[in-house]
Amino acid sequence: MFIPAWVVTQAGIVKNLQEYLLIMSLNLTYKHVNKIFGEQSKNPVHALKDVSFAIEPGELFCLLGPSGCGKTTLLRSTAGLESITDGQILYGDKDMTLIPPFRRNIGMVFQSFALYPHMNIFENVAYGLRVRKTADDIVRKKVTEVMELVGLTEELKRNPSPTGLSGGQQQRVAIARALVYDPDILLLDEPLANLDAKLRRYMRAEIRRIQKATNITTIFVTHDQEEAMAIGDRLAVLRKGVVEQIGSSNELYTRPNNAFVSNFIGKMNFFNARLTGQGKATIEGTRTTITIRSENIRFSSSKTVANGEPVLIGARPEQLEICREQFDGGIRGTVQIIQHLGQFVRYEVVLDASISDASMEIDMPYMVEGVFERDSVYVKVKEGLPFLFLPEVRN
Amino acid sequence: MNTNTSTPPVNRKGSDEKSLKKFLQKDLTPYLVFAIPLAFMAIFLVYPMVVTMLRAFMPSGNKLLLGSFSLQGFTKFFESAMYQKALLNSFIVSLAVTFFCVLIGVPMGYFVARVKMPCKNLMLSLGILPIIMPSFVGAFTWVILLGRQGVVRHFLNFVLSPLGIEVPTIYGMFGMILCMTLTYYPFVFQLSYGAFASANSLLEEAGMLMGAGRWHIFRTITFPLILPSLGAGALLVFVRAIGNFGIPAIIGGDKYVLPTLIYFRVNGFWDLNGAASIAVVNVLITAFVLYLQKRVINRHEYETISATHSEIKLHEGKPIRIIAAVYCIIILVVSLLPQITIIVMSFFEKWVGLFPEGFTFRNYLRIPNYSSKELFNTFYLSVLATALAAVLGSLIAYITERKKPKGAALLDLSIMAPFILPGTVVSVALLSAFSGNSLIKLTGTYTIIVISYMVRRTPYVYRSVAASLSQLNPSLEEASTIAGANWFYTFRRVSVPLIMPAIISGSILTLTTLLQELSTTILLYSSRTRTVPIQIYGAVADGKLGEASALSVILLVVVFGIVYLMNRKQGKSIASSFKMG
Numbered sequence: 001m002f003i004p005a006w007v008v009t010q011a012g013i014v015k016n017l018q019e020y021l022l023i024m025s026l027n028l029t030y031k032h033v034n035k036i037f038g039e040q041s042k043n044p045v046h047a048l049k050d051v052s053f054a055i056e057p058g059e060l061f062c063l064l065g066p067s068g069c070g071k072t073t074l075l076r077s078t079a080g081l082e083s084i085t086d087g088q089i090l091y092g093d094k095d096m097t098l099i100p101p102f103r104r105n106i107g108m109v110f111q112s113f114a115l116y117p118h119m120n121i122f123e124n125v126a127y128g129l130r131v132r133k134t135a136d137d138i139v140r141k142k143v144t145e146v147m148e149l150v151g152l153t154e155e156l157k158r159n160p161s162p163t164g165l166s167g168g169q170q171q172r173v174a175i176a177r178a179l180v181y182d183p184d185i186l187l188l189d190e191p192l193a194n195l196d197a198k199l200r201r202y203m204r205a206e207i208r209r210i211q212k213a214t215n216i217t218t219i220f221v222t223h224d225q226e227e228a229m230a231i232g233d234r235l236a237v238l239r240k241g242v243v244e245q246i247g248s249s250n251e252l253y254t255r256p257n258n259a260f261v262s263n264f265i266g267k268m269n270f271f272n273a274r275l276t277g278q279g280k281a282t283i284e285g286t287r288t289t290i291t292i293r294s295e296n297i298r299f300s301s302s303k304t305v306a307n308g309e310p311v312l313i314g315a316r317p318e319q320l321e322i323c324r325e326q327f328d329g330g331i332r333g334t335v336q337i338i339q340h341l342g343q344f345v346r347y348e349v350v351l352d353a354s355i356s357d358a359s360m361e362i363d364m365p366y367m368v369e370g371v372f373e374r375d376s377v378y379v380k381v382k383e384g385l386p387f388l389f390l391p392e393v394r395n
Numbered sequence: 396m397n398t399n400t401s402t403p404p405v406n407r408k409g410s411d412e413k414s415l416k417k418f419l420q421k422d423l424t425p426y427l428v429f430a431i432p433l434a435f436m437a438i439f440l441v442y443p444m445v446v447t448m449l450r451a452f453m454p455s456g457n458k459l460l461l462g463s464f465s466l467q468g469f470t471k472f473f474e475s476a477m478y479q480k481a482l483l484n485s486f487i488v489s490l491a492v493t494f495f496c497v498l499i500g501v502p503m504g505y506f507v508a509r510v511k512m513p514c515k516n517l518m519l520s521l522g523i524l525p526i527i528m529p530s531f532v533g534a535f536t537w538v539i540l541l542g543r544q545g546v547v548r549h550f551l552n553f554v555l556s557p558l559g560i561e562v563p564t565i566y567g568m569f570g571m572i573l574c575m576t577l578t579y580y581p582f583v584f585q586l587s588y589g590a591f592a593s594a595n596s597l598l599e600e601a602g603m604l605m606g607a608g609r610w611h612i613f614r615t616i617t618f619p620l621i622l623p624s625l626g627a628g629a630l631l632v633f634v635r636a637i638g639n640f641g642i643p644a645i646i647g648g649d650k651y652v653l654p655t656l657i658y659f660r661v662n663g664f665w666d667l668n669g670a671a672s673i674a675v676v677n678v679l680i681t682a683f684v685l686y687l688q689k690r691v692i693n694r695h696e697y698e699t700i701s702a703t704h705s706e707i708k709l710h711e712g713k714p715i716r717i718i719a720a721v722y723c724i725i726i727l728v729v730s731l732l733p734q735i736t737i738i739v740m741s742f743f744e745k746w747v748g749l750f751p752e753g754f755t756f757r758n759y760l761r762i763p764n765y766s767s768k769e770l771f772n773t774f775y776l777s778v779l780a781t782a783l784a785a786v787l788g789s790l791i792a793y794i795t796e797r798k799k800p801k802g803a804a805l806l807d808l809s810i811m812a813p814f815i816l817p818g819t820v821v822s823v824a825l826l827s828a829f830s831g832n833s834l835i836k837l838t839g840t841y842t843i844i845v846i847s848y849m850v851r852r853t854p855y856v857y858r859s860v861a862a863s864l865s866q867l868n869p870s871l872e873e874a875s876t877i878a879g880a881n882w883f884y885t886f887r888r889v890s891v892p893l894i895m896p897a898i899i900s901g902s903i904l905t906l907t908t909l910l911q912e913l914s915t916t917i918l919l920y921s922s923r924t925r926t927v928p929i930q931i932y933g934a935v936a937d938g939k940l941g942e943a944s945a946l947s948v949i950l951l952v953v954v955f956g957i958v959y960l961m962n963r964k965q966g967k968s969i970a971s972s973f974k975m976g
């Protein structure tokens with residue numbers, strides 16, 4: 001692991017680096033944060049609705065959600081670039097709500113990188129230190145160290161303008177610039193959105209390495225669930241200004257709180273159904289009844305649903321199967337598209353109109369003999385594995 | 396942790412106290428810095444305009460009588476034949492000039508952009524000269540060429556006399572239209588050139604593949620796409636033509652137009668209130684045309700959709716190449732005749748008949764004795780006003796673009812207003828507010844000229860900087876704030892360096908137009924504050940064409956030098972900098 005030299009020198013009495021890093025890292029707490037854009041205008045937008053949660057010291061935390069969900073607003077409010085309408089944001093136990101951004105000691109990496117074209121990369125990285133009127137020799141030392149951390153030692157020697165660098169290198173300069181003055185919190189606003197797919201995968205591993213090396217409490221905003229699952233210690237899924245669920249990638253994938261989260265973290269196929277008994281539901285338009293394990297019933301016991309009321313059965317693509325011949329409990333549909341994707345074959349099946357108008361995505365480990373596009377098939381829901389959700393409230 | 400519950404009502408208690416605390420926590424420097432330009436605008440732009448509006452409804456004279464109301468200034472447009480003629484002349488001249496500029500400029504833009512021909516860059520550079528040169532200089536050189544004793548007129552009359560045709564003299568409507576057309580056609584030429592050259596040829600190729608002919612494509616694809624640029628160019632010509640003072644003053648003869656009528660009211664009768672009424676009418680016409688243009692153009696403004704762009708294919712057929720080259724050369728030669736003429740004229744005593752007579756350097760040698768004060772004033776006033784306008788324009792652009800205050804649209808409108816106001820109107824507004832029995836008296840001072848220059852030219856810097864800022868990602872400034880810099884540090888180290896090219900190009904445009912400013916100065920100067928253009932105007936009025944030419948050559952050389960340097964450094968078309976909105 002990379003050990004920044006200045007950390008050791010500043011630490012002095014602290015012997016154990018790990019312990020020191022833990023002391024240095026801050027937790028981040030949101031208490032009933034509300035943000036309303038255009039409060040006085042005719043149609044105010046409630047961008048954040050009573051957001052309350054905490055981020056652990058040294059954690060790499062992902063804010064995930066579709067565009068317009070409020071994730072960027074939450075990040076910008078954390079930085080102080082947006083003022084919040086109501087609530088509190090705390091760094092450690094210090095209330096930062098009213099502190100202007102330039103007094104918060106944070107580092108931020110922007111989607112566009114926001115590197116200064118009129119400065120060379122050394123001055124770009126040194127910017128925060130120059131603002132803090134740091135002595136020249138310390139500036140040089142710190143910039144060198146942080147450039148080593150992000151892997152740009154060679155580029156620093158040539159010291160070009162950032163416009164001459166590749167996307168990945170610009171990204172590293174932007175990260176170095178945000179880290180050089182030891183910020184309390186690091187904020188990353190869709191930092192990988194401007195990179196091509198291959199580089200994106202590489203850089204997300206790099207970001208995780210750098211974050212773990214410095215152990216700065218970090219928020220990473222993205223709309224890409226794969227990226228969030230790959231990089232984050234924990235994730236928060238936002239929708240329309242509301243935090244839908246917080247947890248590790250595994251928790252969110254295996255125990256989604258509702259239909260939205262389940263379909264945002266991985267793909268989920270939904271069947272409209274009615275509850276017919278404890279852990280049993282019948283798919284609308286069929287006589288197929290599915291039994292669901294109690295831990296896969298994803299609504300709280302307080303919201304009891306009476307027998308005969310509508311529910312949603314959710315099944316991941318691998319929890320469905322297709323067959324050529326009719327069998328008991330098979331749901332009729334037509335194959336639209338067959339894609340061979342290597343490890344598995346993806347079938348897109350449209351169910352009979354009386355059952356559902358949505359198309360199902362079904363992953364089979366092999367090509368099903370004799371099934372071609374536009375053929376009629378029967379879909380089977382694997383027993384026990386699927387989820388049970390409350391129907392989404394359309395608003 | 397699931398917070399998916401209904402939103403509790405937002406707590407509003409103590410929100411006043413909180414907002415005060417928030418305000419005090421903020422960085423207050425920007426508010427202090429912004430107060431100065433806003434105060435300037437209020438005192439020297441908005442206030443004079445308001446006073447002008449008031450004065451327009453007062454009985455004629457120079458007294459500011461708040462109690463009395465009169466439509467006298469306006470009823471004259473129905474009673475006085477002179478007023479009616481001036482109004483009609485203004486209409487005819489500016490519409491005709493706009494029409495002819497489009498007629499000349501669009502084909503030239505198309506030829507230079509789309510036909511293969513040599514020396515395109517030279518043509519573009521020469522094609523800009525008429526607008527950077529003082530327009531009244533053009534006017535008096537046409538007197539040499541087409542005046543009663545003009546050389547070209549002599550020649551043409553000699554050639555055409557067997558046919559019984561006599562060429563009209565330059566004085567009057569014909570001369571004004573000719574002179575303004577040749578001065579302002581570059582706006583249409585350069586802007587339509589830009590549109591023709593930058594249009595995406597894929598769109599035209601797609602039309603061709605779908606089976607459309609050349610003319611059909613031009614009519615249905617090319618032309619609609621250049622229409623916004625054409626509209627901008629035509630508007631620019633109209634606004635300039637209706638506000639031009641120098642040309643009608645020198646060659647209008649007995650044909651008055653609104654700006655000369657204003658001058659006449661002020662200079663002849665010191666009737667500020669009467670002048671204000673004419674100014675209001677003048678502005679109303681301009682505003683109406685601006686409104687029409689916006690309405691027509693807005694319906695035809697398109698976003699470019701396609702991502703890929705391919706090079707335009709040039710016409711290579713011999714006939715069209717010859718036609719294009721001949722056409723462009725004729726237009727260029729005719730429109731540059733004034734420049735050539737003044738250079739020749741400046742070395743001679745007089746030029747009546749076919750050849751100039753009496754070669755001499757006296758015209759130049761006289762300058763140090765007779766015009767040194769004017770030279771000093773011109774440079775002093777222009778440079779000072781440019782520097783101040785640069786600061787003012789940049790700050791206001793920064794406020795409207797970055798702080799997005801509530802009245803941003805209003806601020807934008809008020810700073811852009813002088814862009815369409817004729818120079819004489821600005822002078823009348825300033826005189827209305829700061830002379831006679833008003834609170835602050837500035838008549839005859841350097842200050843009032845500097846202020847009038849700033850008010851008129853700040854839009855150049857403002858537009859240039861605002862455009863540059865809107866291109867600049869705000870996250871560049873946010874990154875600085877995040878890194879711990881306060882507003883002033885960010886402004887100094889990030890914003891200003893990044894918008895510097897825009898500030899410079901706006902300032903250069905300002906400086907070059909101020910060096911040749913006549914229409915504002917003519918109403919504001921005193922014996923102490925005479926400038927070179929005033930001196931030239933006076934020399935022409937006295938018939939000392941040699942001296943006027945020598946002074947004009949000096950202006951021309953300085954202006955051309957500045958523009959040339961800027962073009963080399965930035966390589967961007969000047970015409971597009973004149974564009975508004």
